[in-house]
Amino acid sequence: MKNRFLKIAALISAMLIGIFAFVGCGNTAPTxxxxxxxxxxxxxxxxxxxxxVKIEWxxxxxxxxxxxxxxxxxxxxxxxxxxxxLEISNPYLTNNQAMVIKSDSNITKEQIKSQKLKIAVENGxxxxxxxxxxxxxxxxxxxxDQISALxxxxxxxxxxxxxxxxxxxxxxxxxxxSFKGQIKMITKxxxxxDALTTEEYGIAAKKGNVGLIAMVNDTLAKLYQNGTxxxxxxxxxxxxxxxxxxxxxxxxxxxxxxxxxxASWEAIKEKGKIRxxxxxxxxxxx
Amino acid sequence: xxxSFWSVTQSLMGASLYTLGLFVITLIFxxxxxxxxxxxxxxxxxxxxxxxRVIIWIIRGTPLMLQIVLFVYAPGLLFxxxxxxxxxxxxxxxxxxxxxxxxxxxxGGIESIPVGQYEAGKVLGFSKKQTFSKIIMxxxxxxxxxxxxxxxxTLIKDTSLxxxxxxxxxxxxxxxxxxxxxxIWPIFYTGVFYLIFSGIMTLVLQWIEKKLxxxx
Numbered sequence: 001m002k003n004r005f006l007k008i009a010a011l012i013s014a015m016l017i018g019i020f021a022f023v024g025c026g027n028t029a030p031t032x033x034x035x036x037x038x039x040x041x042x043x044x045x046x047x048x049x050x051x052x053v054k055i056e057w058x059x060x061x062x063x064x065x066x067x068x069x070x071x072x073x074x075x076x077x078x079x080x081x082x083x084x085x086l087e088i089s090n091p092y093l094t095n096n097q098a099m100v101i102k103s104d105s106n107i108t109k110e111q112i113k114s115q116k117l118k119i120a121v122e123n124g125x126x127x128x129x130x131x132x133x134x135x136x137x138x139x140x141x142x143x144x145d146q147i148s149a150l151x152x153x154x155x156x157x158x159x160x161x162x163x164x165x166x167x168x169x170x171x172x173x174x175x176x177x178s179f180k181g182q183i184k185m186i187t188k189x190x191x192x193x194d195a196l197t198t199e200e201y202g203i204a205a206k207k208g209n210v211g212l213i214a215m216v217n218d219t220l221a222k223l224y225q226n227g228t229x230x231x232x233x234x235x236x237x238x239x240x241x242x243x244x245x246x247x248x249x250x251x252x253x254x255x256x257x258x259x260x261x262x263a264s265w266e267a268i269k270e271k272g273k274i275r276x277x278x279x280x281x282x283x284x285x286x
Numbered sequence: 287x288x289x290s291f292w293s294v295t296q297s298l299m300g301a302s303l304y305t306l307g308l309f310v311i312t313l314i315f316x317x318x319x320x321x322x323x324x325x326x327x328x329x330x331x332x333x334x335x336x337x338x339r340v341i342i343w344i345i346r347g348t349p350l351m352l353q354i355v356l357f358v359y360a361p362g363l364l365f366x367x368x369x370x371x372x373x374x375x376x377x378x379x380x381x382x383x384x385x386x387x388x389x390x391x392x393x394g395g396i397e398s399i400p401v402g403q404y405e406a407g408k409v410l411g412f413s414k415k416q417t418f419s420k421i422i423m424x425x426x427x428x429x430x431x432x433x434x435x436x437x438x439x440t441l442i443k444d445t446s447l448x449x450x451x452x453x454x455x456x457x458x459x460x461x462x463x464x465x466x467x468x469x470i471w472p473i474f475y476t477g478v479f480y481l482i483f484s485g486i487m488t489l490v491l492q493w494i495e496k497k498l499x500x501x502x
Binding site: 006012013030053054055056059062063065066067068145147150151154170171174176177178179180279280281282286 | 289355358359360361362363366368369372449450451452453454461462464465466467468469470471486489493
């Protein structure tokens with residue numbers, strides 16, 4: 001009896017191994033997303049190969065410093081302090097911190113404040129800072145990521161979630177989303193988004209890699225001017241949030257650098273490959 | 287990525303390969319390495335013993351997550367060697383970490399055998415080697431199976447720590463599906479995969495215990 005049991009167990013394991021072998025390794029390299037498509041366009045324009053490396057977001061600076069990746073290109077919000085430790089490109093996309101509520105509720109910004117409603121945010125995010133600044137008396141629940149903040153909202157643990165408007169818009173509309181039609185962003189009387197703060201996305205390289213970032217800036221300006229960037233943005237409904245000032249009347253930077261400063265780009269050009277760190281999240285990389 | 291049940295199952299199965307790979311590699315290398323560490327930690331040469339004790343203390347005394355981070359970033363930060371295949375470095379961190387735990391289990395096993403048995407062996411004219419292989423070893427193997435089983439089951443779940451450096455294991459794959467589609471059920475569904483793995487391992491361990499059911 002026991003023996004037959006073991007035989008069955010062995011059979012199941014053999015089957016599982018067979019299935020795993022059949023399914024093959026899950027190739028999760030993203031093909032869609034604004035940043036992925038833009039990075040691909042950049043690599044093509046610059047004549048190098050793009051290698052996407054999956055990273056953990058909280059270790060992005062470590063990944064860059066250790067040289068495991070060349071660029072962070074993943075919807076990274078630019079903060080003033082970042083300039084001390086990283087080289088940062090010109091801003092390329094605008095993002096807002098939106099107050100997200102359930103679609104059947106009519107909570108207003110004033111009510112959040114006066115009723116001290118509970119708020120969920122991503123720990124360490126721009127939304128967390130905005131929550132503490134705007135609603136100092138509310139209880140702020142800090143969760144691991146933005147989708148968890150929405151899950152808190154859906155579960156009814158909190159009344160408000162403060163996250164990126166870019167992501168909130170996507171999750172509220174995507175067919176497969178658990179939040180489709182269930183969440184909305186608080187708007188002003190005229191229907192426009194009532195944003196708590198506005199920030200900009202940038203691309204980062206290791207401190208000192210001036211040549212690399214100059215080349216990123218130059219190439220992005222080229223992609224803007226030949227219409228490629230707008231074309232990609234239109235796929236995601238981003239055409240209005242491109243930071244046009246970064247790319248209009250652009251003066252090229254790379255030519256003006258010294259030979260020593262150009263070295264970081266020359267090294268990548270030599271290898272013929274650039275390694276870009278990413279994490280998967282829609283609609284930036286998925 | 288899509289969030290239909292079948293495509294999620296398929297993605298998670300793909301991710302299970304990493305989990306399975308990490309699990310198998312860790313066991314294959316950590317079990318013998320642990321024995322080596324155990325032998326050195328019990329050596330008669332005091333300084334060596336002290337060094338091994340410190341190493342075991344450091345490895346058992348720091349979170350595995352921290353060790354994984356160290357193994358993946360230290361080569362680049364300290365020596366300028368950028369890591370291209372991070373899976374190997376993560377596996378190395380797991381092997382060293384588990385070897386330290388296994389070494390302690392072996393030590394516990396060896397020390398649980400009464401000194402009287404060594405003495406009896408001596409009286410009966412066994413050499414030291416014979417005493418160990420013919421008397422101590424058979425009892426040792428039996429005794430360490432339950433604690434080793436504990437570690438093996440823990441290892442299945444610990445593999446999820448590899449996601450701190452972006453290894454596409456089960457948990458992170460489920461999170462990625464959530465991040466890209468907005469569907470939140472895949473993260474709960476991962477439990478099924480861990481249960482299948484640990485279920486199989488439990489059966490295997492039961493079988494090993496049964497095989498070792500001598501001296502009864």
